[in-house]
Every structure is written in C-alpha cells, then in structure tokens.
Amino acid sequence: MEFTEKYHDEFKEFLSKLIAIPSVVSEAEGNMPFGADVNRALELVLDVAKKDGFEVKNVDNYGGHIDFSGENQDEIVAVVGHLDVVPCGDLENWKTNPFEMVEKDGKFYGRGVLDDKGPLLAAYYAVKALKDSGFKPNKTIRIMLGCDEETEWNGMTYYMEKEKPNVVSGFSPDADFPAIHAEKGCAQFLIEKKLSAHSSGGICVKSMKGGTVANAVADKAIAEFKYLGLKDGSLNFDDVYKKILASANSFVPSKGSNIENFDGVEDLIQVEKGKEENSILLTAHGVSAHGSRPSLGLNAISLLMDFLGQIEGEHLLCSQSCDIVDFYNDRLGYHFDGSKMGVGFSDEPSGKLSLNIGLVDWNEEKVSYTIDIRYPVTIDFQDVCDGLLEAVVPDEYRVLNLNHMKPLYKPVTDPLIETLMAAYKEFTGDLVCKPIVIGGGTYARAVPNTVAFGPVMPGREDICHQPNEYIHAEDLYMSIKIFARALYELSK
Ligand SMILES: [Zn+2]
Ligand SMILES: [Zn+2]
Known part of the structure; x- marks a missing residue:
C-alpha cells in the first residue's frame, strides 16, 4: 500500500481548500437547508470527485455521495463522514486562524482537520488509490457526505429515506482507532x-x-x-x-x-x-x-x-x-x-x-x-x-x-470488526489493542451495518471540538492506508 504516498500533496491541497470553508450549520437559505457555507463544502467535494472520474450525487443539498461502482451495484460498502464543523468558540483561544489549514511540527491545525474533514478526505484518497491501482470492486464503495452531524442529523435522515441505500458494511471515520464495536445508548x-x-x-x-x-x-x-x-x-x-x-x-x-x-x-x-x-x-x-x-x-x-x-x-x-x-x-x-x-x-x-x-x-x-x-x-x-x-x-x-x-453493538467476533481490526493491525503493528466502546454517537448509528473506525490513534490526546484542533499528519497518512485496505477487503 505504498501507492498511497504519491497522493500526499494533493491530499493537503484539497484539505486546505475544505478547511477554508467555515461550514458551521446556519439558517437555511433558499434551497440550502444548512446554509451557504455547508453547501459550498458539499459542492467542492462533489466537484473534485467528479473531475477525478467518480459518479457523484447531490441529494437536494441535504447530503450527497461519491461512488466507486462495483460489479454488484446492489450492495454498498459505505464510508460515512460529515462536512459540517462545530463553531470555533472564542477566537482568542486559537493560536492560528481556524479556517486556514496550517502545517506545523508534523501536525495539521484548523477547524475540521480531525472532525471530520481530514478523515473523510483520507477515506476519499483511499478510494482514489484503489481506483487508480486498477482494482475492480465487487460491491460498490460509496462515500456518504453528511451535512449536519454536529446538530440535528436531519440531512442524514433525509438522505437515508430518499436514497434507501443497501449498505452491507462500512464505517464512519469519526471517532478513534482501532474499531469501535459498541456505542452506548x-x-x-x-x-x-x-x-x-x-x-x-x-x-x-x-x-x-x-x-x-x-x-x-x-x-x-x-x-x-x-x-x-x-x-x-x-x-x-x-x-x-x-x-x-x-x-x-x-x-x-x-x-x-x-x-x-x-x-x-x-x-x-x-x-x-x-x-x-x-x-x-x-x-x-x-x-x-x-x-x-x-x-x-x-x-x-x-x-x-x-x-x-x-x-x-x-x-x-x-x-x-x-x-x-x-x-x-x-x-x-x-x-x-x-x-x-x-x-x-x-x-x-x-x-x-x-x-x-x-x-x-x-x-x-x-x-x-x-x-x-x-x-x-x-x-x-x-x-x-x-x-x-x-x-x-x-x-x-x-x-x-x-x-x-439507541445503543449500537457488535460482538468483537463480528466479521466487520475483524476485518477492520486486521487492517488497523497491518499498518500500525499494534497487536495489543482491542476493539473499544465509546459513549459518543457517530453516524454509524444512522447507517445500518456500519461502525466507527478512526482517526484518533490510541494514546493521542482527545481534542475534538476544542480550540487549536489538530491531527498528526502521519496519523492521517496512516489512515489512508488503513482505510484502503479495509475497503478493499470489504468490497472485493
Ligand atoms: Zn464533532
Ligand atoms: Zn464528527
């Protein structure tokens, strides 16, 4: 999976553009239910994916998806992430502009680098790397783009009701590594x-x-x-x-x-x-x-x-x-x-x-x-x-x-958990970690047959929603590899 490295520069450039959009959910404007900024983020991602040769769909500005179609289009392996971010709070607590991605000491800083734009794009480059390598999936790999995860989840509800995707497995890169097999009620x-x-x-x-x-x-x-x-x-x-x-x-x-x-x-x-x-x-x-x-x-x-x-x-x-x-x-x-x-x-x-x-x-x-x-x-x-x-x-x-x-629970022996754990272990060499339980709620609860997976590595500080949000560049690059392996195994 060394083949993901050639995407690092492109990944950084794309992530910078996405971080520069202050996509905090705001009042609906016209046909944009979550405000103009969230909409710009959605359009940007769909545009780039279209240019990269993927099939994309905007679902009435409530959400959207990027498809890497498989032979068997009826079964979907989903990555479920979100483009909205939480507000910055008091700007005085930020050392850098939250809406300008800054790379310093091996870390990316900016609102959304960790939650959830960084991991979402890591998953995108995982899919892109698989496509460019000539891989032909059996099931369709779909990246689902949520727009109001930090607030009401109305977008994901709308999307699921309208699209009725047959998701057979997948993950939401919006929590911690390794795999999360249970989310409390x-x-x-x-x-x-x-x-x-x-x-x-x-x-x-x-x-x-x-x-x-x-x-x-x-x-x-x-x-x-x-x-x-x-x-x-x-x-x-x-x-x-x-x-x-x-x-x-x-x-x-x-x-x-x-x-x-x-x-x-x-x-x-x-x-x-x-x-x-x-x-x-x-x-x-x-x-x-x-x-x-x-x-x-x-x-x-x-x-x-x-x-x-x-x-x-x-x-x-x-x-x-x-x-x-x-x-x-x-x-x-x-x-x-x-x-x-x-x-x-x-x-x-x-x-x-x-x-x-x-x-x-x-x-x-x-x-x-x-x-x-x-x-x-x-x-x-x-x-x-x-x-x-x-x-x-x-x-x-x-x-x-x-x-x-409601709570979400899969036994540690569930095939999805085993596949995700194997992908994580392969690239981190971490053989000790076991699937974990969290109290937080991710989109995995909204999309059947998915669990949360990544991006925060064990032992890293939890700085979700805080000022000076950051993620280690190496963790994101590692995530691209892990996600590529997991998606390959789940969709082949
Ligand atoms: Zn969040
Ligand atoms: Zn999140």
Whole structure:
C-alpha cells in the first residue's frame, strides 16, 4: 500500500481548500437547508470527485455521495463522514486562524482537520488509490457526505429515506482507532421541580444558573442568594458574608469530586456582594469535559451545590434551599454512574452507565437540571426511564426525556470488526489493542451495518471540538492506508 504516498500533496491541497470553508450549520437559505457555507463544502467535494472520474450525487443539498461502482451495484460498502464543523468558540483561544489549514511540527491545525474533514478526505484518497491501482470492486464503495452531524442529523435522515441505500458494511471515520464495536445508548433528560414561595429565614437561594449544553461538564455556575435573617436574630448580614467568605477560602470539595486530579485549579468558589440588599453572589469555576465522560471534569454546578451543602451544616440555609441542595448532593453531584438515581446499570461489553449534569436553572418558580446519560449497550431504554422516575418521584420531581439514541453493538467476533481490526493491525503493528466502546454517537448509528473506525490513534490526546484542533499528519497518512485496505477487503 505504498501507492498511497504519491497522493500526499494533493491530499493537503484539497484539505486546505475544505478547511477554508467555515461550514458551521446556519439558517437555511433558499434551497440550502444548512446554509451557504455547508453547501459550498458539499459542492467542492462533489466537484473534485467528479473531475477525478467518480459518479457523484447531490441529494437536494441535504447530503450527497461519491461512488466507486462495483460489479454488484446492489450492495454498498459505505464510508460515512460529515462536512459540517462545530463553531470555533472564542477566537482568542486559537493560536492560528481556524479556517486556514496550517502545517506545523508534523501536525495539521484548523477547524475540521480531525472532525471530520481530514478523515473523510483520507477515506476519499483511499478510494482514489484503489481506483487508480486498477482494482475492480465487487460491491460498490460509496462515500456518504453528511451535512449536519454536529446538530440535528436531519440531512442524514433525509438522505437515508430518499436514497434507501443497501449498505452491507462500512464505517464512519469519526471517532478513534482501532474499531469501535459498541456505542452506548445516549439520552438527555430534564429533571424539574416546581417551587412555592418561602421565607423560613436564613439564606434563600434566589437563582442558580450553570453550564452551556447538556453533553458537556459545566465549567461555570453562578448562584445568588438573599439573607433573610435568623429567627433568633443572632447573625447580621455582615457576619453571614464574612462566614461565607471564610468558608469559600477554605472550601475542600467532598469525597468523589476527583479534585485530587486537578492540581493547580484555584478559586473554586468566588464570593461577592450582590446588587440587591443583603444578597450574595457565588461563582463556581470547574473544568469542562465531554458529557460522555463526566468523571474527567470538575462540574461547577456540583462544586456550588457541595459548597452550599457544607454551609448547610451551619444551619444557615432556608428549609426549601436545604431540600434542593440535599437532593442534588445525595443523588446527582459526584455520583457519575447514576447509582443514586436508580440507573446504576453496567454490563460486560460496555461497562458502567455515565451521568453528566450539563445545566442547572433554579429560580423562584422551579429548579431544573438537564442531564446526559450514556447507558450500557445491553440495557433497555425503558429501564433507564423507569429507574429515573422511581428515584425522583417521591421527592416531587418530574422527569422529561428530551432526546434519545439507541445503543449500537457488535460482538468483537463480528466479521466487520475483524476485518477492520486486521487492517488497523497491518499498518500500525499494534497487536495489543482491542476493539473499544465509546459513549459518543457517530453516524454509524444512522447507517445500518456500519461502525466507527478512526482517526484518533490510541494514546493521542482527545481534542475534538476544542480550540487549536489538530491531527498528526502521519496519523492521517496512516489512515489512508488503513482505510484502503479495509475497503478493499470489504468490497472485493
Ligand atoms: Zn464533532
Ligand atoms: Zn464528527
């Protein structure tokens, strides 16, 4: 497979052009359901493939494909990738322009080099190398181009319904090497309780807000509370403020927080006086992580609740705030495996369930949490819903399912997994690695008989969706070879 090397320059040039298109999904414009930029990316790839002699199809700008036709056109071996990217976030965090591919120290930098433009083009050059070598596949090799993978997946749904491709095997190059044989079930829920007016004295939480999305660990949370005085009149506002300030300065998160893994994280809780009379603002700073791996982050909402729980020990919190804080710390908080929420499931192929608290919204009318659960592959979704309900109903909370994706599971002995593993081993020489399980969701769930495969090599840092997105050039070049071998074996 040395024959893939002659494509490196061409590959780089093509990838640079594609990275230069800021294909973040935006409002529909005319017949472009995901905005003009995503459409430009789709057209560029289809144009290049057409010039290279492939049959291409644009499916109403919802998606498209590139075909390398086989003798048996009824059976398709698919590569499923996407052309849209996540937004760049704060540009100040980028050392280079995210929409200009930069090659430095053996790495490519730019939004999409890893997720998913780089691996998608690696697969394209794998197919091109096979075609140019004179190989005649038996089954048709198809590269399917998704356009809104980072948002709603409406494009892939439209494509699958309209085209009804008979995919017999394939992969989505949008996760890690080696082959991914299981993706946990994924569901988001709202857990909510209506509140009534209260004024039992002490500290009353007026509001709390934290987090940005359900599937990330919240890295910031802010609470405002008001001191209503104690019945015995023993403490005035300044006494309380000083007490809180001292507690914040000596705050040590409770057991289970994993704080020991976060050396050098300081100022967990900041305290200041609020604008209103007798009010105090608390700000907690944590460390974000992907929602499928909550134990790798330090959740700011949990820190704040933990801190309030510790104040509660001094009988300063009002009774309603007390109940809410207790519920949170006992059930959610640092209990990443859902065991305190009635969903402590685990199984042999995929390990424990994970539970992330992504958002909190607490005001005078209600308190709500948006949580993200990744459940083991052999567990029934209904059991997850029932478990949650049983756990929260006695405390008068309600549960709402916001969305759900079923798990994907193939035994490690499945022929597709074995073929992909063999291709990976052949070029990496890595004989130790075993097929893996992830909590993330890829297009493999949307296209039958496919699994996720590549591009992140074992041991590489996970920088998906982050600023300064990069991928090692050698990993991408290696991916071209691995994909070519896998597609050859699957389609011959
Ligand atoms: Zn992504
Ligand atoms: Zn992706």
